[in-house]
Amino acid sequence: MLLEETLKSCPIVKRGNYDYFIHPITDGVPVVKPELLREVAVRILKVGNFDEVDKIVTAEAMGIHLATILSIYTDIPFVIMRKRQYNLPNEIPVFQKTGYSKGQLYLNGINKGDKVVIVDDVISTGGTMMAIISALEKAGAEIKDIICVIERGNGKEIVEKKTGYKIKTLVKVDVVDGKLIIY
Ligand SMILES: O=P(O)(O)OC[C@H]1O[C@H](OP(=O)(O)OP(=O)(O)O)[C@H](O)[C@@H]1O
Numbered sequence: 001m002l003l004e005e006t007l008k009s010c011p012i013v014k015r016g017n018y019d020y021f022i023h024p025i026t027d028g029v030p031v032v033k034p035e036l037l038r039e040v041a042v043r044i045l046k047v048g049n050f051d052e053v054d055k056i057v058t059a060e061a062m063g064i065h066l067a068t069i070l071s072i073y074t075d076i077p078f079v080i081m082r083k084r085q086y087n088l089p090n091e092i093p094v095f096q097k098t099g100y101s102k103g104q105l106y107l108n109g110i111n112k113g114d115k116v117v118i119v120d121d122v123i124s125t126g127g128t129m130m131a132i133i134s135a136l137e138k139a140g141a142e143i144k145d146i147i148c149v150i151e152r153g154n155g156k157e158i159v160e161k162k163t164g165y166k167i168k169t170l171v172k173v174d175v176v177d178g179k180l181i182i183y
């Protein structure tokens, strides 16, 4: 499959001490091919449960292309947790920490009782997913499913243990000695 094929050859760069892999789905670099995007979307739709879901939720920036194509396929609207504060009434700020960055994410557009599916490109340390889940819980949303395209390291297990939610992924990778391996 294209996702696995393209992962095999992706470059790794250092972000501080973190070995960061660069891939079209996770970075939009070097180029996002429609056949790859389509394959990923179809695979997400196969594993995910989008029945009777009010909103798809993703995080800026690299969940946006995924939420967009899933929204077009399912006719479900989507919400982007932004890194920018809008100061809208009921905006929910949460702290986000990844393996290489720290910041805030802001949730708008979710009503109490909304049934949501969370979609993101990668789960690595799980810091971002913890932030998304905590914002949605504060908003009173009902999380129906969580799907990340790529899992790396043990962040998925950590988040599952802490929150009780099951996280689905399409492929599991790791970076070992500067090389990306696919399990
Ligand atoms: O599991 P974690 O360690 O939290 O890593 C996963 C997150 O890291 C990336 O986001 P980032 O905040 O770097 O922003 P980007 O989407 O703009 O690359 C990626 O898009 C995930 O949201």
Ligand code: HPA
Residues within 6 Å of the ligand: 019, 020, 021, 022, 023, 026, 027, 098, 099, 122, 123, 124
């Ligand atoms: O290694 C990575 N590559 C791309 N996106 C990511 N988000 C967390 N880790 C990574």
